[in-house]
Amino acid sequence: MSLQGDVETRCPSCGREFEAPVWSFVHGGRDEALRERVKARECNLLLCPACEAAFTPEVPWVYYEPEAEILAFVFPESFRAEEARWRGKMREDFAQMRGLLGDRLPVDLEPEVYFGSEGLAELLEAEDWRRDERDVMEHYARELGLSLYRASPRWARAHAAPSELPYRGGGRATRAALLEGLKALVAANDRLAAWSDYLAALEKDAAAGPPPPAAAAFR
Ligand SMILES: [Zn+2]
Structure with missing residues (x-):
């Protein structure tokens, strides 16, 4: 929540001082309206009651979207000048948060740090784009009777790869089963570039196995 x-x-x-409600923790997976506000660069955007100027208060906040494996600390743009100090603060807060959220956070998770709302908004836009592509892919995978392997979204972002991969058969997503599934998918629709690129990369690297799975603990 x-x-x-x-x-x-x-x-x-105008220098007017006033009290205003500000989000300190945004659960983007549970609150779609708030997630939209983040994408619109409007999360915590306030309107001055005296002069009606719009501004964002100098308050850091945390964005959490477990399905997409996103945990981000958003500091005000002006904090960038002291980046090292705030990254240190983030690590302290994160250690505390880990205690609160407990084993729901994967052990190797390194939170993202942003100064200003732009970077996070762009990340969410890119995620939505990937989600739309994924819906199209899923449609074809279903038609072809393929199973779906859910790779770690963090891994997928870091490798510019899709996070959901079709594979042949109902068993484990082995390298051979993924190759078969990807080939069937690409043969059925050659415009699913993310998957054809991943297929090409997988074929080129004979030692590559399936990517790490989405962290069940992170959900
Ligand atoms: Zn004002």
Whole structure:
């Protein structure tokens, strides 16, 4: 669930001080409207009651979307000048958060750090684009009677690879089963570029096995 609290803030245009509700923790997986606000660069955007200037208060917040394996610390743009200090602060907070969220966080998780809302908004836009592509792929995979292997979304982003992969048979997603599934998919629709690129990469690297699975613990 997302968390909101009142903070004392000051309008950068006219100097008026006022109290306003600000999100400190956004659960993008549970709150679609709030996720949309993040994408629109409007999360925590306030309107000054005196001069109506729009501004974002100097308050850090956390974005969490377990399905996509995203945990991000968003610091105000102005904090960038002291990046090392805030990254240190993030590590402290993250250690605490790990205690609270417990084993729902994978052990090797390194949170993303952003200064300003732009980077996270772009990440979510890219995720939506991938999701649309994935829906098309799933449609073809179903028609072809293929199974789906859910790879780690973090791994997929880091390798510019799709996070859901078709494979042949109902058993384990072995390298051979993935190759068969991908070939059948690409033969049925040659415009699914993410999957044909991944197929080419997998064929080229004879030692490559299936990618790491999505962390069940992260859901
Ligand atoms: Zn103002």
